[in-house]
Amino acid sequence: xxxxxxxxxxxxxxxxxxxxxxxxxxxxxxxxxxxxxxxxxxxxxxxxxxxxxxxxxxxxxxxxxxxxxxxxxxxxxxxxxxxxxxxxxxxxxxxxxxxxxxxxxxxxxxxxxxxxxxxxxxxxxxxxxxxxxxxxxxxxxxxxxxxxxxxxxxxxxxxxxxxxxxxxxxxxxxxxxxxxxxxxxxxxxxxxxxxxxxxxxxxxxxxxxxxxxxxxxxxxxxxxxxxxxxxxxxxxxxxxxxxxxxxxxxxxxxxxxxxxxxxxxxxxxxxxxxxxxxxxxxxxxxxxxxxxxxxxxxxxxxxxxxxxxxxxxxxxxxxxxxxxxxxxxxxxxxxxxxxxxxxxxxxxxxxxxxxxxxxxxxxxxxxxxxxxxxxxxxxxxxxxxxxxxxxxxxxxxxxxxxxxxxxxxxxxxxxxxxxxxxxxxxxxxxxxxxxxxxxxxxxxxxxxxxxxxxxxxxxxxxxxxx
Numbered sequence: 001x002x003x004x005x006x007x008x009x010x011x012x013x014x015x016x017x018x019x020x021x022x023x024x025x026x027x028x029x030x031x032x033x034x035x036x037x038x039x040x041x042x043x044x045x046x047x048x049x050x051x052x053x054x055x056x057x058x059x060x061x062x063x064x065x066x067x068x069x070x071x072x073x074x075x076x077x078x079x080x081x082x083x084x085x086x087x088x089x090x091x092x093x094x095x096x097x098x099x100x101x102x103x104x105x106x107x108x109x110x111x112x113x114x115x116x117x118x119x120x121x122x123x124x125x126x127x128x129x130x131x132x133x134x135x136x137x138x139x140x141x142x143x144x145x146x147x148x149x150x151x152x153x154x155x156x157x158x159x160x161x162x163x164x165x166x167x168x169x170x171x172x173x174x175x176x177x178x179x180x181x182x183x184x185x186x187x188x189x190x191x192x193x194x195x196x197x198x199x200x201x202x203x204x205x206x207x208x209x210x211x212x213x214x215x216x217x218x219x220x221x222x223x224x225x226x227x228x229x230x231x232x233x234x235x236x237x238x239x240x241x242x243x244x245x246x247x248x249x250x251x252x253x254x255x256x257x258x259x260x261x262x263x264x265x266x267x268x269x270x271x272x273x274x275x276x277x278x279x280x281x282x283x284x285x286x287x288x289x290x291x292x293x294x295x296x297x298x299x300x301x302x303x304x305x306x307x308x309x310x311x312x313x314x315x316x317x318x319x320x321x322x323x324x325x326x327x328x329x330x331x332x333x334x335x336x337x338x339x340x341x342x343x344x345x346x347x348x349x350x351x352x353x354x355x356x357x358x359x360x361x362x363x364x365x366x367x368x369x370x371x372x373x374x375x376x377x378x379x380x381x382x383x384x385x386x387x388x389x390x391x392x393x394x395x396x397x398x399x400x401x402x403x404x405x406x407x408x409x410x411x412x413x414x415x416x417x418x419x420x421x422x423x424x425x426x427x428x429x430x431x432x433x434x435x436x437x438x439x440x441x442x443x444x445x446x447x448x449x450x451x452x453x454x455x456x457x458x459x460x461x462x463x464x465x466x
Contacts, residue, residue: 005101005187005455005456006234006454006455006456007186007187007188007189007231007232007233007234007455008187008188008189008233008234008235008236008451008454008455009179009183009189009191009224009228009233009234009235009236010188010189010190010191010235010236010237010238010451011191011193011221011224011235011236011237011238012051012054012111012190012191012192012193012238012239012240013027013193013196013217013221013237013238013239014047014192014193014194014196014197014239014240014241015196015197015200015239015240015241015242015243015417016196016214016217016237016238016239016428016429017205017239017242017243017425017426017427017428017429018036018038018424018425018426018427018429019205019242019425019426020196020205020210020211020214021036021214021429023211023212023214023215023218024214024215024217024218025218026218026219026221026222026225027218027221027225027237027431030225030235030237030431030433031431033433034235034431034432034433034434034435034438035431035432035435035437035438035439036429036430036431036432037429037430037438037439037440037441037442038424038427038428038429038430038441038442039238039239039427039428039429039430039441039442039443039444039447040420040441040442040443040444041240041241041420041427041428041444042059042060042325042444042445043060043288043324043325043326043337043418043419043420044060044066044067044285044286044287044288044326044418044419045240045241045287045417045418045419045420045428046067046068046240046241046285046286046288046417046418047068047112047240048065048067048068048069048081048112048113049065049066049067049068050240050241050444051065051111051112051113051192051240052064052065052088052113053444053445053447054093054238054240054444054447054448054451055088055092055093055111055448056088056089056090056091056092056093056448057090057093057445057446057447057448057449058089058090058445059325059326059445060325060326060328060331061321061322061325061326061327061328062089062090062325063088063089063090064087064088064089064328064329064330065087065088065113066290066326066328066330066331067283067285067288067290068080068081068285068370069081069082069283069285069369069370070283070290070330070331070332071275071281071283071290071292071330071332073292076275076276077275078273078275078283078368078369079365080283080285080364080365080367080368080369080370081112081364081365082113083112083113083114083115083124083126083140084113084115084116085113085114085115085116085117085118086116087113088113092117092118093188093448093451093452094106094118094119094188095118096448096452096457097188097452097455097457100456100457100458101187101455101456101457104187104188104455105120105121105185105186105187105188106119106120106121106186106187106188106189106190107119107120107121107122107123107179107182107183107185107186107188107189107190108121108122108123108124108190109121109123109175109178109179109182109189109190109191109192110123110124110125110175110191110192110194111190111191111192112124112192114140115140119142119190120185120186121141121142121143121146121182121185121186122140122141122142123139123140123141123146123150123157123175123178123182124139124140124141125139125140125157125159125162126138126139126140127159136156137156137157137158137159137160138151138156138157138159139151139156139157139159149181150178150181153177153181154174154177154178155174157171157174158170158171158174159171161174162194163194163362163364163374163375164362164374164375165362165374165375165376165377165405165406167194167197167198167375168195168198169195169213169216169217169220171194171195172193172194172195172217172220172221173220175191175192175193176191176193176220176221176223176224179191179224180223180224180227183224183227183228183231183233184227184231187455188451188455189233191224193217193220193221195213195216195217195220196210196213196214196217196243197243198213198375199212199213200213200243200415201243201246201372201375201413201414201415201416202375202376202412202413202414202415203414203415204245204246204414204415205242205243205244205245205415205426206245207414210415234432234433234434234454235431235432235433236430236431236432236433236450236451236454237430237431237432238428238429238430238431238447239428239429239430240428241417241418241421241427241428242417242421242426242427242428243415243416243417244340244341244415244416244417244421244426245341245414245415245416246341246342246343246372246413246414246415246416247341247342248310248311248338248339248341248342248343249311249342249343249344249345249410249411249413250309250310250311250312250338250342250343250344250345251345251347252282252284252289252291252306252309252312252336252344252345253273253281253282253284253345253346253347253348253369254347254348254350255305255306255309256278256280256281256282256291256302256305256348257348257350258350259305260279261278261279261280261281261298261302262278262279262280262281262348263277263278263279264348264349265277266354269353269354270354270355270356270357271348271349271354271355271356272356273348273368275292275368278292278294279293279294279295279298280292280293280294280298280302281348281368282332282336282344282346282369283332283346283368283369284344284345284346284369284370285344285369285370285418286343286344286370286372286416286417286418287337287338287342287343287344287416287417287418287419288335288336288337288338288344288418288419289332289335289336289344289369290331290332290334290335291306291332291333291334291335291336292332292333293332293333293334296333299317299333299334302333302334303315303317303334306334306336311338311339311342312336312337312338312339312342313337313338313339313340313342313419314335314336314337315334315335315336316334316335316336316337317333317334318333320335321335337418337419338416338418338419340419340422343372343413343416343418344369345369345371345410346367346368346369346370346371347359347408347410348368352408355408357404359371359406359408360378360404360405360406360407360408361404361405361406362374362406371406372410372413372416373406373407373408373409373410373412373413374406375413376406376407376412376413377405377406377407378405378406378407378408379407379412380407380409430442430447430450432450432454434454437450437453437454
């Protein structure tokens, strides 16, 4: 009698490092029974890019997710945190596996670029945007009836605990609970847990809060790991990057504006980035920034200008990007990499009174760059908590409100990521329950093939990565 084909759970515990693993006894025991290895990530080491490499086996040059967002040249607009899977070029791991196991069932719980994917079950954050401007927490699911099943059993997806000043363990606990319901139905289950991102960016990776966050995530994950062990499901736990101390914000767009290269337009006294009119501007994303330069003739001068900016480590032109596997048409003409401890803000205004209203809120889709200050209530505003409470009361009453509580000063940010870490103890890792698949190191581009092997797919089923 043939043995059943293997099943696999893949947990993306973003921000988990060997240093933090010391405070996660359940995960440490998992590694001791199986194996663990350093994971060599890609550049930029950010969620959308690294996850796309895990699932395709390609570098960013091959799959096109060159950051968490980029300048869409055909639209003339910057968009971060898009959700459709077609943005990721290349065959996904489950599509490759299905050529060997045609009936393979796949559940994706909160890995990015989930909408439109060819998975059997999909759960991804998706707010309700009401006609009157209000935003309510919710999620998108496929099949549609899964929505009412999950929200009926678990309550609505806790969006405001997933990101922003109130981000907390509650979102990861919800995701674990949803995964526990879907894993028995699937052969391959993907689970993304964001919790370590929060306090590591708020307080730094060496803080007591970071150690507590590792213990809390470990406890929240334990029931899912117990389910997997009881059901004979193989387990991989991995991370995309390690978070390192942040000390130096770099206002790259302000440098470009003062040089006369970045342009804005004004409405109601507020300044907005004018990307199609700018000769050069940056889409900042943690410790990397794509710099889009309109005229090829300007590229050397812009590169020289930015190379002299304090906090900039590397200025990658087309050749430099090719060496890093980042030479894709979506990339900027230049890509900046920050020095250790430095990170890039998206700020482009020179006077805070001219900042757009979305700058003081949690608004990941309107900001033309990543803003880690969204994790904080403005410490300089003594009434910020009272105003936040009043805004919540207006929301509950069905009234329009603006949650303008985010600081414009980036000083509170204590953790960052995006560049490759120098110390492996501070970098990402991979844990696996199957000793027979052990290796000393794992490259991000090798994760796809490792997962294929763990679901029983032989080498001939794997196309050559681009």
